[in-house]
Amino acid sequence: MIGFDKLAERLTRSVARQSSRRSLLALLGAGITGAAAFPVLPVARAAGHAGGPAHQPVTSGNPQDPGDRTSCDYWRYCAIDGFLCTCCGGSVNACPPGTEMSPITWIGTCTNPADNRAYIISYNDCCGVSSCGQCLCNRNEGDRPQVRPQSNNDYNWCIGAQSSVYNCSTAVIVGLALDKPL
Amino acid sequence: MTSLWRAGAVMLAGAVLALVSGRAATAQGTGIMAGVVDARQAHEDYMLKCQGCHRPDGSGDDRTAPPMRDTVARFLGVPGGRAFLGRVPGVATTNLDDRRLTNLLNWTLYRFDPAHVPAGFAPYTPEEIGRLRADPIRLDRVETRARLVAAFPQR
Known part of the structure; x- marks a missing residue:
């Protein structure tokens, strides 16, 4: 232990002899400036954003329902216009906690790539909390102009809910379309 | 022993349930819906064209969208009601051809309000629907409906 004492004392004294208080300030100042400049350098910053996904993929695990539910390319989102509830604390079938699912909804069909059949999809909006802001999708396949309100997705479909404030959209399968229409 | 009993009771309950639901399904299957050419097509069209606002059960x-359950066929019993169902915008302006729309409208009556379908009801025909939808009700749909509902016989 005495050896440690002597070593520490010698180091301290040599530092005190060789440096002034001003040089410490200069050293700290240079360090702070350097630290501020360092993150600006292009050190693999791209990997944090554009290269990687903003959300972890969410899949069903069912080969009959393929695809990543946080991606606008997921088959059920073929006519969606809005934020994906899967990215907002809900799921493809359920609203995030604290929101209410609107009973009034926009309905269309999407083709499931697993069996190439048309499924009837209900895009129930979740309402009551301000916009989620995550995973905005706007695919609009089969969307009709506003003169056909029942087939237009630009309307706020929160009209039937307690609050008309829009949060996000689900994509619920409600049926299977017939292969041959009447 | 108790668990065996319980298992037996569950199986029995299951069998009874299957029997009851089987009978219900048969009863529904035997119901003839005049004017409905294809009930599955009608249900699909209902889902695609109506359900979004009128709800899956027509409530x-x-x-927002007025109730059809236990109501829609009552229009057939008042003067002007039959024409109203063909001219109301939700029916008249739907992008289905006359044949599919007629199939859908007739199905809607049996599906959501079978009790009020009149005994001698002559189902809508595509020709009648084509004629009615050519003259859709526009802005006065709410008043027209209210006037007809007020004329419903009280019971």
Whole structure:
């Protein structure tokens, strides 16, 4: 232990002899400036954003329902216009906690790539909390102009809910379309 | 022993349930819906064209899309009601051809309000629907409906 004492004392004294208080300030100042400049350098910053996904993929695990539910390319989102509830604390079938699912909804069909059949999809909006802001999708396949309100997705479909404030959209399968229409 | 009993009871309950639901399905299957050419097509068209606002069970509400359940066939019993169902915008302006729309409208009556379908009801025909939808009700749909509902016989 005495050896440690002597070593520490010698180091301290040599530092005190060789440096002034001003040089410490200069050293700290240079360090702070350097630290501020360092993150600006292009050190693999791209990997944090554009290269990687903003959300972890969410899949069903069912080969009959393929695809990543946080991606606008997921088959059920073929006519969606809005934020994906899967990215907002809900799921493809359920609203995030604290929101209410609107009973009034926009309905269309999407083709499931697993069996190439048309499924009837209900895009129930979740309402009551301000916009989620995550995973905005706007695919609009089969969307009709506003003169056909029942087939237009630009309307706020929160009209039937307690609050008309829009949060996000689900994509619920409600049926299977017939292969041959009447 | 108790668990065996319980298992037996569950199986029995299951069998009874299957029997009851089987009978219900048969009763529904034997119901003849005049004017409905294809009930599955009608149900699909209902899902695609109506359900979004009128709800899967036709319940609706007075704030948004009016209820059809236990109501829609009552229009057939008042003067002007039959024409109203063909001219109301939700029916008249739907993008289905006359044949599919007629199939859908007739199905809607049996599906949501079978009790009020009149005994001698002559189902809508595509020709009649084609004629009615050519003259759709526009802005006065709410008043027209209210006037007809007020004329419903009280019971």
